[in-house]
Structure formats: C-alpha cells, structure tokens
Amino acid sequence: MPEYLTPGVYVEETSFRSRSIEGVPTSTLGITGLTAYGPVPYQLKSPEVIMVPRPPLVTSYTEFERAFGGLSPVGDGTDNHNYVALAARAYFENGGRRLYVQRVFDFVNDANNDIDVAANFAALPLAAPPAATPTWWARWPGRAGNAISIRSRFRRSKNVIVQRGGINVITGLAPGAAVEVIAAAPADDVLPAAGNIRIVMANAAGELGFDNTGAFAAVGAVTAAFHITLDIDVRFGPDRVDTYSGLELGSQHPRSITTVLRAADPVDEFSLVWLDRSLPAGAPAGTPPPTDAEVLAAVLQTAGFRFLTGGNEGNPLTPGLLKGEPSSPDDPKKAAKGLGALAEVDDIAIVAMPDTVRFDDLTIQKVAVDHLIGHCESLRYRIAVVDPPKDSSITGVRTFRSQFDSNYAAIYYPWIQTVDPTAKLDPGSPTSLLDVPPSGYAAGIYARTDVRRGVHKAPANEVVLGISKFKENITYDRQSVLNPEGVNALRFFPGRSNRIWGARTMTSDPEWKYVNVRRLFIYLEHSIEKSTQWAVFEPNNERLWGNIRQGIEDFLLVTWRTGALMGTKPEQAFFVRCDRTTMTQNDLDNGRLICLIGVAPTYPAEFVIFRIGQWTADSPQS
Known part of the structure; x- marks a missing residue:
C-alpha cells in the first residue's frame, strides 16, 4: 500500500485490464553439424584465446555464407558434402526467415584443454x-x-x-x-x-x-x-x-x-x-x-x-559430437556445444540435424537421431525434422522409422535432387545433380506455412521450391504403405509440381499423430508459460485466478478466430478453469496455483471423401 503522510493531491497509475499473452515465434530453425568455417567454442593456451560464441542468428543464406563459409566441402571422409549449408539454403528458399546454426568441430590433438594450434x-x-x-x-x-x-x-x-x-x-x-x-x-x-x-x-x-x-x-x-x-x-x-x-x-x-x-x-x-x-x-x-x-x-x-596454411578438418564426426554438452555452471570458459548450445536459444521451435545421414552404419545414425529427438522431448517446445538414410528404399525407410516413437519428431522421404550449386557449368555436358536430405526443405515449408496461414495449418500440400525432382517416385500405392507408419511422402503431381504430401509425427499415439496438432500445442504452451511469469509470488487468491483466467481466455479467443480451434462458438473451442474446483487447500498451503485449460484443435482433412450415387429425378431427395 502507498503511504499518504502529507496532505496533498496524489496521482497514481493503475491498470483495469488483464495481462495479455503474446504468441511466441514458431518458425525459427536450429541446426547443428559440420560447416566449412565459422564460430565454434574452443580454448587455446598458446596463443591464449578463449572463444565462447553463441549460435549465430542468420536471416538469409547470404548471411549464412558470410558466417559459415557457404557450400565448401567439409570433413575428410568419403562423403564431404556440406549438408548443413545445403539445408540452410533449402530453408531460406522455401520461406524460412530465422536460422540459428551451431557448428561442431572435433579438434586434432586436443588433450586437457590444450589444443594443438598448428594441427587445426x-x-x-x-x-x-x-x-x-x-x-x-x-x-x-x-x-x-x-x-x-x-x-x-x-x-x-x-x-x-x-x-x-x-x-x-x-x-x-x-x-x-x-x-x-x-x-x-x-x-x-x-x-x-x-x-x-x-x-x-x-x-x-x-x-x-x-x-x-x-x-x-x-x-x-x-x-x-x-x-x-x-x-x-x-x-x-x-x-x-x-x-x-x-x-x-x-x-x-x-x-x-x-x-x-x-x-x-x-x-x-x-x-x-x-x-x-x-x-x-x-x-x-x-x-x-x-x-x-x-x-x-x-x-x-x-x-x-x-x-594462410595449415588448417584441417579435425577428427571424424560422431553422434556424441552432434549431441554436444551444456555449458558449465562452474566454469564460464566452458561453452555449450552441439545440441547443448541450441538448447540455450529460447526462440528455436524447429530443429534439424542433416549430418545424421553421414553415418553409413544405420545403428550409429539411429543413435544420432535419438539425440535429436531426445533434445526436443526434453525441451518440450520444439519439434525435430528427421532425415532418412541416404539411398534407402521404401522397405529401408520403414525399417528405420520403426525404431522411433515420438510425437516431437517427423520424418520425410525420399531425398531430393537439385542442381549442384558447386558444379561448374559446362554447356556441353549434362546438368550435374546433387542428392540432398529433405529436412531443410521441410523446415522451410513449416516456416512458410506458419507465416501465411498459422501454426495450426498442416505443413503439407505445399510446393517444394528450388529442386529438380525427388530421388524416388512415390506413387499412391507406395504412400499407402508409408503414411500409416508415419513416414511423410514427398510426391510429384503432374500439373501441380512437387509437394509435401504428409503431415504425421513419428508416434504410435493417435492423439498426437499430426504435426500441426503437436506444433499448435507447443505454441500454446510456450506462449502461456512465457507470458504468465508475472504471476509467480503474487497473492494466491480469487483476484489472481480471475486475472489468469481472463488473460488465457483472451489469448485462446484470438487463436480460435484464426481457425486453429474447433467449434462455432468459443465455448465449444476451449475452456479455462482456475478456481476452488482446481485447487485444494493443500495446494494453496504449498503455494500451488493450478489452472486447467482444454482446447479443441483442428485436425487436417487428410482424407477428403465425396460419396456420390445415382438417383431418379422424381424420387424424394434423401
């Protein structure tokens, strides 16, 4: 309470409205993997250098090239394609706008934080x-x-x-x-x-x-x-x-x-x-x-x-390098690495790791994908876009997909062929094509759909831009095998171009089988969490409960009007309860405020069915 000790006129500001909830961004992509150049954490003793960079934000492929060296080959193995750069290029071509990249690099002769400078x-x-x-x-x-x-x-x-x-x-x-x-x-x-x-x-x-x-x-x-x-x-x-x-x-x-x-x-x-x-x-x-x-x-x-001379590519890539580690709370010089660095960026809502396809051993590739999915599940507010193994058949991708069960991940098949941007043009030779994993294209379409329609719209039946063709021809019959198992097909339709033709997650839970439903709830949960932090340590009484109810109802009302929720009336689309029916006295005594929120999401019209039959002109219509 303010104190009034001296006679006079006091003008005070107050608020008569509920706290509003602002929607979080949903189209920001995070990628970790090998790049040609660019920021990576390291410590040197001679010369003494300590680099603790955060994953840079790039908003165009031109910025990516400046930060990470473009499409130059990476690694010293048999496959030195720059999949991270190719994914970034595909992401921006298909509508992406914000991208965080965390480079990984395994230093040669790195022992006890003493990196061999000349070898790296x-x-x-x-x-x-x-x-x-x-x-x-x-x-x-x-x-x-x-x-x-x-x-x-x-x-x-x-x-x-x-x-x-x-x-x-x-x-x-x-x-x-x-x-x-x-x-x-x-x-x-x-x-x-x-x-x-x-x-x-x-x-x-x-x-x-x-x-x-x-x-x-x-x-x-x-x-x-x-x-x-x-x-x-x-x-x-x-x-x-x-x-x-x-x-x-x-x-x-x-x-x-x-x-x-x-x-x-x-x-x-x-x-x-x-x-x-x-x-x-x-x-x-x-x-x-x-x-x-x-x-x-x-x-x-x-x-x-x-x-300059003497630079090399470091040790071979491993799943553990992609997973990385969080930063140390006890050592400010020890920076987060790999997926651990992306975990520190709150804006990221989509995560891809195209370098998982470098591992020829599918067991090792599964471990890398497990790290990616585990990252999204532990953070809750992001979804993983998974790439299938390269040169995999329909049977192969089904076998690979069967090893995962998560509603925080989606897989797309097949790979994509595009004109090789690194090849020199020769009018006398055929066009050089390059096989590219689909995660960058899918993530770009996620972003494009979010901007044009909203996160509730399934990122499917959308044209894939910047490609020559899909590596495999997925027909109606072939997709009838893939779709029920949660493998999203990329298909070519004559006259309608190349399109994503699936929107399912990699889960056995029917409640979360659609990508847009999972991402809608990520959006709602994250938005509510971020915008209700003001309520912590407020007096836990009816006034606080009413303010929270009003703020969440206003937010869900706007969401319903965008078409994200079912129902012809708001009462059919959602409910918010925060009162004595949701909390016991024990909850209040222990400082707990419990609010129940129910929403009715819209599901994609995956199967559009028209039933048509004959009827005679003089028969009553039924």
Whole structure:
C-alpha cells in the first residue's frame, strides 16, 4: 500500500485490464553439424584465446555464407558434402526467415584443454619461427582457413606537426596513432622505415607526444611527422573480400589493428582472421615481444595477397559430437556445444540435424537421431525434422522409422535432387545433380506455412521450391504403405509440381499423430508459460485466478478466430478453469496455483471423401 503522510493531491497509475499473452515465434530453425568455417567454442593456451560464441542468428543464406563459409566441402571422409549449408539454403528458399546454426568441430590433438594450434588452425607467420614477429591466424579451425589470403597496404597522410606559440605540437590524432618522423614525405610507394615510426602518446595534462618505451617524450624539435595507417584486405574464396581501412598500430587506439582484428569479440562479428602479437612457441626466454614499429614492418610484407596454411578438418564426426554438452555452471570458459548450445536459444521451435545421414552404419545414425529427438522431448517446445538414410528404399525407410516413437519428431522421404550449386557449368555436358536430405526443405515449408496461414495449418500440400525432382517416385500405392507408419511422402503431381504430401509425427499415439496438432500445442504452451511469469509470488487468491483466467481466455479467443480451434462458438473451442474446483487447500498451503485449460484443435482433412450415387429425378431427395 502507498503511504499518504502529507496532505496533498496524489496521482497514481493503475491498470483495469488483464495481462495479455503474446504468441511466441514458431518458425525459427536450429541446426547443428559440420560447416566449412565459422564460430565454434574452443580454448587455446598458446596463443591464449578463449572463444565462447553463441549460435549465430542468420536471416538469409547470404548471411549464412558470410558466417559459415557457404557450400565448401567439409570433413575428410568419403562423403564431404556440406549438408548443413545445403539445408540452410533449402530453408531460406522455401520461406524460412530465422536460422540459428551451431557448428561442431572435433579438434586434432586436443588433450586437457590444450589444443594443438598448428594441427587445426591456418596461419600466416610474418617471419620464420621463433622470430618475435606477429602472425595472422584464422579465427576458426578448418581446412577452409587455407582459402583465406591477406594483403596489407599503408597510407601516409599529411604532416601532423604544427606550431602553436612557437612550440611544435601534434594535431588531429588520438593516442595510439602511428607517425613516421622524417624531414620530408617520400614517394607514396616507399615503405615506412621501422626506425622512423613513433606511437603518439598523451601525458597527464593531455598533451600529445611520443611513446618512448612507455615514457612520455615531448615533440621537441620534430617538425615533420606523417600519419601512417593500414588497410587490410582479407579474401576468402573467389567472391568475398573484407576490407578494414584506417587501422592504427597502438593498442590504446580504438581503431588499433589488434582491436579491430582480434580473436574474441572483434568489431566485425564474422571477421575471418586475427593478428597475434604474442611471442611464438619456441621463442628464447627473455625475448621481448615485437614493437609497434616491428609489427608495422612485418605486416607490410604482405603487399600482395598471401595465403594462410595449415588448417584441417579435425577428427571424424560422431553422434556424441552432434549431441554436444551444456555449458558449465562452474566454469564460464566452458561453452555449450552441439545440441547443448541450441538448447540455450529460447526462440528455436524447429530443429534439424542433416549430418545424421553421414553415418553409413544405420545403428550409429539411429543413435544420432535419438539425440535429436531426445533434445526436443526434453525441451518440450520444439519439434525435430528427421532425415532418412541416404539411398534407402521404401522397405529401408520403414525399417528405420520403426525404431522411433515420438510425437516431437517427423520424418520425410525420399531425398531430393537439385542442381549442384558447386558444379561448374559446362554447356556441353549434362546438368550435374546433387542428392540432398529433405529436412531443410521441410523446415522451410513449416516456416512458410506458419507465416501465411498459422501454426495450426498442416505443413503439407505445399510446393517444394528450388529442386529438380525427388530421388524416388512415390506413387499412391507406395504412400499407402508409408503414411500409416508415419513416414511423410514427398510426391510429384503432374500439373501441380512437387509437394509435401504428409503431415504425421513419428508416434504410435493417435492423439498426437499430426504435426500441426503437436506444433499448435507447443505454441500454446510456450506462449502461456512465457507470458504468465508475472504471476509467480503474487497473492494466491480469487483476484489472481480471475486475472489468469481472463488473460488465457483472451489469448485462446484470438487463436480460435484464426481457425486453429474447433467449434462455432468459443465455448465449444476451449475452456479455462482456475478456481476452488482446481485447487485444494493443500495446494494453496504449498503455494500451488493450478489452472486447467482444454482446447479443441483442428485436425487436417487428410482424407477428403465425396460419396456420390445415382438417383431418379422424381424420387424424394434423401
């Protein structure tokens, strides 16, 4: 209660409406697996780097390419197709808008959190080890780092020394800027001499001078100093070039090269490289680190593009690597990995793991799919899209499907053939086709259906975009075998294109056999849970119960009006009870508020039946 101690007029705000419930997003996809490049958690001791990235959100395939290297081959096995990139491409082509990707990578020679850097990361030492000169490192492990090349350029500006009151002062620069102290500016193509480089420093009074091994040195008799900045071009493959202009040398400058291009949390989230100024392994004891002038001289050696070398693909993929692990509550440096990292992203409502098809042994593939389904079941508010084994027959996919029973997963068959986006076009040869697992396409259609119609609409009878054909021809008779067993068929209909022609989960429970029903309840449950957190620790009485009833009824009324629930009247579509009939005194004494909610979902018209027969014109119509 407010206190009124002094006579006066008090104006107070209050609310006369119930708390509203906002629907959660349902079309966000999460994928974990191998990618060509990109963020992955790791810790290094030499050079010391700790990377704890969260799964990045990408909203287009262009962003995915920038973050994860596109369709470049992954792995060193017989199957090096980039299934995660192909799934992301299919997802966005078919209507997807938001995608979280968690890369997995099993480091070579990783023992006791001491990763063998040279065996995993591409690098470009700017002098032969163990010389104390800087090294360009790929920010992320993998063979794709060998496709990165770097070029350095410098700019020499006008003289920054002016006279004020007969005293030479530096103007227009911030501490950390590098200048070349020389009588007159040389030709533009003459490299700065390391012995002439000074770093601008400020004293306690704010006056600018030069850094003399940590001590302030006044400008004195220096009459000419030319500002030197660096432009770094980082090229990745034939199409991408990132340019970082106007970089400074001093570490205290906000545009320092070691700040803009650093390993952890750089200015550019998806930058490809970082500059390491620490001493290389094997440097003699007592060797001082390279000075700023030595760094400048070393960096400017890369006048033309030079490639990083030494990156590789790590150890082979395993189901345990895909499953990953949660982050450690006791060690903030230990990041979540694999599915464990996706578990920390609340927005995800659909999960796919196309790399399960890499395992030729179906027993191992089953273990990987079990991890995916278990992830969705434990978190409750997401559904798994499962891929069948590659080159599986109808009998094979039925056998594979029979090993699972979950209403939080759906499987689609067959695989899809699309024009190989990595093949070079040759007018004299046939089009190169690539076999792709269907999960990315199905997830995109989930998202498209949610946006156009709503989560209650079955994601079926929808055209699959961006494909050439389905790998197998599923006919009416073949689907009559697959559909009752919960295998959703992908079929071609002449004149109606290629379509998803099934909307069943992988369950034996008839109450949850439809994908849209499962996803509708995920949507309702998650929305109610998130939007009623305000009720915790409120006084547990009739006023609170009424507010909760009103909020949930308003939310379900809007849901019913979209066509998601049955009934011609709201009373037929849902009920909400939160009163003395749902709670005992024991419940109240133990702080429990119990609300019962019943909804009547709409089921898809899976079998549309028209009964037609003959009748005579003069017979009564029945």
